[in-house]
Amino acid sequence: xxxxxxxxxxxxxxxxxxxxxxxxxxxxxxxxxxxxxxxxxxxxxxxxxxxxxxxxxxxxxxxxxxxxxxxxxxxxxxxxxxxxxxxxxxxxxxxxxxxxxxxxxxxxxxxxxxxxxxxxxxxxxxxxxxxxxxxxxxxxxxxxxxxxxxxxxxxxxxxxxxxxxxxxxxxxxxxxxxxxxxxxxxxxxxxxxxxxxxxxxxxxxxxxxxxxxxxxxxxxxxxxxxxxxxxxxxxxxxxxxxxx
Numbered sequence: 001x002x003x004x005x006x007x008x009x010x011x012x013x014x015x016x017x018x019x020x021x022x023x024x025x026x027x028x029x030x031x032x033x034x035x036x037x038x039x040x041x042x043x044x045x046x047x048x049x050x051x052x053x054x055x056x057x058x059x060x061x062x063x064x065x066x067x068x069x070x071x072x073x074x075x076x077x078x079x080x081x082x083x084x085x086x087x088x089x090x091x092x093x094x095x096x097x098x099x100x101x102x103x104x105x106x107x108x109x110x111x112x113x114x115x116x117x118x119x120x121x122x123x124x125x126x127x128x129x130x131x132x133x134x135x136x137x138x139x140x141x142x143x144x145x146x147x148x149x150x151x152x153x154x155x156x157x158x159x160x161x162x163x164x165x166x167x168x169x170x171x172x173x174x175x176x177x178x179x180x181x182x183x184x185x186x187x188x189x190x191x192x193x194x195x196x197x198x199x200x201x202x203x204x205x206x207x208x209x210x211x212x213x214x215x216x217x218x219x220x221x222x223x224x225x226x227x228x229x230x231x232x233x234x235x236x237x238x239x240x241x242x243x244x
Contacts, residue, residue, distance in 0.1 A: 015041040016130055017060040021051040021077065022092065023069055031064060034119040035126065048072025052080045060087055062126050065109070067093040075107055082108040086171050088129045090122070105211045110172040111204065128199045146181040148240055151220065151229050153181050160220075167219050172197065176212045180230065184240040187233045213238055 018040045022028040025046060032042040043058060045051040048069045055063060063081065067074035078089055091109040105112065111125060146153040150163040158174055160167040169177065179196040180188060188196070190206040198208075213230060216222075222229045231241050 015039055016062065017041045017043075017058060018062045018064060018126060019043050019045060019051065019055055019058065019060040020064045021045045021048070021069065021074070022064075022066040023047060024066070031119055031122060034123050038123050038127065040126070048074070048077045051077050055081050055087070056084055059085065062088045062090065062129060064090050064092065064122065064126070067091055067095070078109055079107040082170065088126075088171060090125060090129075092117070105208070106215065108170050110170065111198070111208070113204075125202070128202055131199060146178075146184075148181070148184070148229055153178060155181075162220055169216065169219060173212055173216050173219070176209070177216050177230075180238060180240045187236050187239045189237040192237070209238075 016039075018035050020028050020031050020035070020042060021044070022031070023046050025044075028044045028046065032044050035042045043054060043060075045054050049072050051063070051065070051069075052072070065074045065077055069077065072080075074091060074093075078091070081087070081089065088111075089109045091105070091112040092115060093112060094115040110129065113122060113125070144154070144156050146155065152161045154160070155178055160169055160174065160177065175197045176193060179193060190209040193209045194202055194206060214224075217224055217227070217230055220229055224232065229240065231239050233239060
C-alpha cells in the first residue's frame with residue numbers, strides 16, 4: 001500500500017484563509033495563485049451572492065472584493081459580510097473617482113486598490129494586514145482599559161462602549177481608535193496613524209485615515225464640530241480629547 005507524499009505547504013489550519021471575489025475569472029485565478037504561493041489558503045467566487053454565502057460558511061481572514069460585480073455589487077457584499085464577520089476586506093475598483101473609494105470604505109472595507117494593480121502588491125497588503133501591530137507591542141500602552149468620559153476601550157477584549165452601550169467597530173476602526181487612545185496627549189499625523197495601524201510598509205492614499213476617523217466618530221456619536229472623544233488638530237492630525 002503506497003503512502004501519499006506529504007503536502008510541502010503548511011496545513012490549512014495554519015494557513016490564513018483569503019476569499020477572492022471577482023467576475024474577471026482570469027484575474028481572480030491569477031490573484032489566487034499568487035496568494036497560494038505565498039502560503040495562504042484561497043478560494044474564489046465570481047459573483048456577489050456566492051461571495052456572501054462562502055464568506056459565511058468558510059470564515060476567511062481576508063476578502064479581496066471587486067467593487068464592480070454584476071448583480072449584487074461589492075458595496076452590497078461588503079455591507080452584508082459586515083453583519084456577520086469582522087474579517088479584513090480589500091476593495092478592488094476599476095473606477096478612479098474618489099467617491100467610489102470612499103463609498104466602498106464607508107460600508108466597512110479596510111483598504112482598496114485601483115485596477116490595474118500588481119498581484120505582488122496585493123499579496124503584500126494582505127500580509128501586512130495580518131501582521132498589524134497589536135496591543136502590547138513596542139510603543140503601545142500597558143493599560144488594558146482606557147476611559148475618556150463616557151467612552152471606554154477594552155484593549156484586550158477589543159470592545160468599545162459609550163455610556164455603557166456596546167459600539168460595533170470593524171477591526172480597522174478599533175485599531176485606529178486604540179492607537180489614538182494609547183497616547184492620548186499625542187497628536188498623530190496621518191503617516192503616524194498609518195504606521196501604527198497599517199504598518200510602515202503600507203503604500204496608498206493617506207486620506208484612508210480620514211475616512212476611518214469619520215466612521216469611528218459617527219459610530220461613537222462624536223460631532224466633529226464639537227468633538228468629545230477625537231479631536232482634529234488642524235494642519236497636523238488627530239488626538240484623543242475634546243476640541244478647544
